[in-house]
Amino acid sequence: xxxxxxxxxxxxxxxxxxxxxxxxxxxxxxxxxxxxxxxxxxxxxxxxxxxxxxxxxxxxxxxxxxxxxxxxxxxxxxxxxxxxxxxxxxxxxxxxxxxxxxxxxxxxxxxxxxxxxxxxxxxxxxxxxxxxxxxxxxxxxxxxxxxxxxxxxxxxxxxxxxxxxxxxxxxxxxxxxxxxxxxxxxxxxxxxxxxxxxxxxxxxxxxxxxxxxxxxxxxxxxxxxxxxxxxxxxxxxxxxxxxxxxxxxxxxxxxxxxxxxxxxxxxxxxxxxxxxxxxxxxxxxxxxxxxxxxxxxxxxxxxxxxxxxxxxxxxxxxxxxxxxxxxxxxxxxxxxxxxxxxxxxxxxxxxxxxxxxxxxxxxxxxxxxxxxxxxxxxxxxxxxxxxxxxxxxxxxxxxxxxxxxxxxxxxxxxxxxxxxxxxxxxxxxxxxxxxxxxxxxxxxxxxxxxxxxxxxxxxxxxxxxxxxxxxxxxxxxxxxxxxxxxxxxxxxxxxxxxxxxxxxxxxxxxxxxxxxxxxxxxxxxxxxxxxxxxxxxxxxxxxxxxxxxxxxxxxxxxxxxxxxxxx
Numbered sequence: 001x002x003x004x005x006x007x008x009x010x011x012x013x014x015x016x017x018x019x020x021x022x023x024x025x026x027x028x029x030x031x032x033x034x035x036x037x038x039x040x041x042x043x044x045x046x047x048x049x050x051x052x053x054x055x056x057x058x059x060x061x062x063x064x065x066x067x068x069x070x071x072x073x074x075x076x077x078x079x080x081x082x083x084x085x086x087x088x089x090x091x092x093x094x095x096x097x098x099x100x101x102x103x104x105x106x107x108x109x110x111x112x113x114x115x116x117x118x119x120x121x122x123x124x125x126x127x128x129x130x131x132x133x134x135x136x137x138x139x140x141x142x143x144x145x146x147x148x149x150x151x152x153x154x155x156x157x158x159x160x161x162x163x164x165x166x167x168x169x170x171x172x173x174x175x176x177x178x179x180x181x182x183x184x185x186x187x188x189x190x191x192x193x194x195x196x197x198x199x200x201x202x203x204x205x206x207x208x209x210x211x212x213x214x215x216x217x218x219x220x221x222x223x224x225x226x227x228x229x230x231x232x233x234x235x236x237x238x239x240x241x242x243x244x245x246x247x248x249x250x251x252x253x254x255x256x257x258x259x260x261x262x263x264x265x266x267x268x269x270x271x272x273x274x275x276x277x278x279x280x281x282x283x284x285x286x287x288x289x290x291x292x293x294x295x296x297x298x299x300x301x302x303x304x305x306x307x308x309x310x311x312x313x314x315x316x317x318x319x320x321x322x323x324x325x326x327x328x329x330x331x332x333x334x335x336x337x338x339x340x341x342x343x344x345x346x347x348x349x350x351x352x353x354x355x356x357x358x359x360x361x362x363x364x365x366x367x368x369x370x371x372x373x374x375x376x377x378x379x380x381x382x383x384x385x386x387x388x389x390x391x392x393x394x395x396x397x398x399x400x401x402x403x404x405x406x407x408x409x410x411x412x413x414x415x416x417x418x419x420x421x422x423x424x425x426x427x428x429x430x431x432x433x434x435x436x437x438x439x440x441x442x443x444x445x446x447x448x449x450x451x452x453x454x455x456x457x458x459x460x461x462x463x464x465x466x467x468x469x470x471x472x473x474x475x476x477x478x479x480x481x482x483x484x485x486x487x488x489x490x491x492x493x494x495x496x497x498x499x500x501x502x503x504x505x506x507x508x509x510x511x512x513x514x515x516x517x518x519x520x521x522x523x524x525x526x527x528x529x530x531x532x533x534x535x536x537x538x539x540x541x542x543x544x545x546x547x548x549x550x551x552x553x554x555x556x557x558x559x560x561x562x563x564x565x566x567x
Contacts (some may be wrong), residue, residue, distance in 0.1 A: 011042050019049050022091050036087030044084040054084025095490035102493045102547030114153035120146045122338040126163040128172035130199040133373040136390030140425045141370050142338045143257045143560040148504035157260040157330050165266045170223035171205030183239050195247045206257050265318045272321030273313040275304045284356045294353040304349045341369035369518030371433035397421050413565045419561040423449030427513040447517050455520040457567045459549030485526040492519045516555045523548045
């Protein structure tokens with residue numbers, strides 16, 4: 001039952017007794033649960049039409065609603081509060097009966113996205129460069145957003161776009177040559193060591209490119225050879241690309257992500273180049289100092305180069321080719337591209353250029369951004385070699401957990417470490433920078449992934465004691481007296497589907513994080529205050545425990561986090 005919609009319909013019908021005017025009002029979840037399960041501003045809105053005191057209108061509406069509660073069996077009472085809100089309280093009977101949905105995993109999240117084709121592009125690491133914290137953040141956000149949208153019925157595909165050509169590749173291969181590294185020598189090293197060597201080579205190439213004009217020209221010539229697939233560079237290029245992609249896959253497996261489509265700059269560069277040339281003739285692009293630009297200033301943006309003075313496509317041109325390639329592979333209703341917010345300006349220009357070429361495709365593309373990850377050591381830079389890799393963050397979290405909880409097995413440690421890092425990245429709203437704290441992320445008693453996982457383990461340890469018995473709710477239709485903590489848990493479990501829908505609609509995993517943390521706190525308070533096994537209400541409390549465990553597990557899964565059965 002969609003309670004919110006039922007309340008909406010009931011209020012609209014009731015308003016016909018008060019006014020013939022069309023009224024737009026809200027029915028929302030109040031932040032403070034003491035104000036009910038739902039609250040509406042309807043009286044505040046129509047009081048302006050009726051020219052009456054808002055609270056008096058609210059009191060009159062509440063009175064009428066309370067006299068017809070038989071038509072609204074899910075409600076216990078309706079209450080008017082100053083200055084003119086109406087609060088709705090769900091009945092304990094409804095909440096107890098609804099508990100079985102959580103126990104049996106029958107919660108639905110709405111099908112608002114059913115038949116909607118959505119492509120989510122995220123992570124986007126570049127071969128020949130290391131997989132840094134920003135890529136880890138993008139992957140974490142993208143995977144959770146994808147799972148939320150899938151829960152809402154979307155026909156979804158995950159995509160990963162990688163820069164396997166461009167100046168960064170030329171700088172890395174230049175560095176490899178200068179360091180006198182060979183394919184044969186590198187292949188003797190582990191995959192991780194090879195990736196480190198590529199990162200060092202890139203940092204060296206980036207430094208020489210900035211510091212020496214002659215070396216800059218040398219690297220630019222090398223870049224041309226890569227585009228031309230010159231045999232002199234293809235050996236190390238193909239090997240370096242292969243090693244990078246193999247390494248990325250080890251991280252995707254660790255993070256629980258499987259992509260449906262992999263796109264590469266080398267594949268979309270030519271089509272992007274031809275598009276720019278075609279629309280240069282049509283006046284969308286302009287020539288400027290030997291390059292081709294999109295005149296963003298005409299649209300209160302900024303000018304950007306799409307073909308450089310060497311005649312090669314830039315990232316921008318390749319992105320145009322990518323947009324058409326993605327649509328040809330999967331005719332989406334929406335394409336979501338997830339990146340750090342530092343390229344918001346870049347994307348505004350890109351989408352403006354795309355809108356002049358294909359307005360429909362531009363309208364279907366959404367740029368979803370997240371902030372940067374900061375560590376106490378300061379900002380990272382792959383150009384200087386001062387980079388914190390995504391793998392380092394996971395390894396470090398695992399080491400710290402091992403030192404604090406030496407009894408944890410390897411498999412559990414891995415789940416908890418990944419959960420700690422992911423949750424730390426997801427619990428804040430997107431768009432803001434995050435200062436990552438190891439101490440907070442692994443704190444088993446704070447707002448952390450391990451805390452939620454530990455709470456789930458607690459529910460399972462209780463249920464383990466009854467082994468394979470399947471508890472049933474007894475006397476729910478009679479006078480089963482509920483404690484405050486039990487009612488609070490029932491209300492929280494009832495909210496789960498709406499929370500998931502809200503998190504998906506807003507592309508906001510943090511909304512789900514907040515909910516799960518609140519649910520875990522409520523359960524732990526209940527656990528501390530009330531006996532479960534052996535109590536007069538054992539069956540009900542076991543079901544309540546089972547429901548909490550199931551929702552925690554499902555919620556963590558939607559965040560891309562595993563739920564270990566023991567810790």
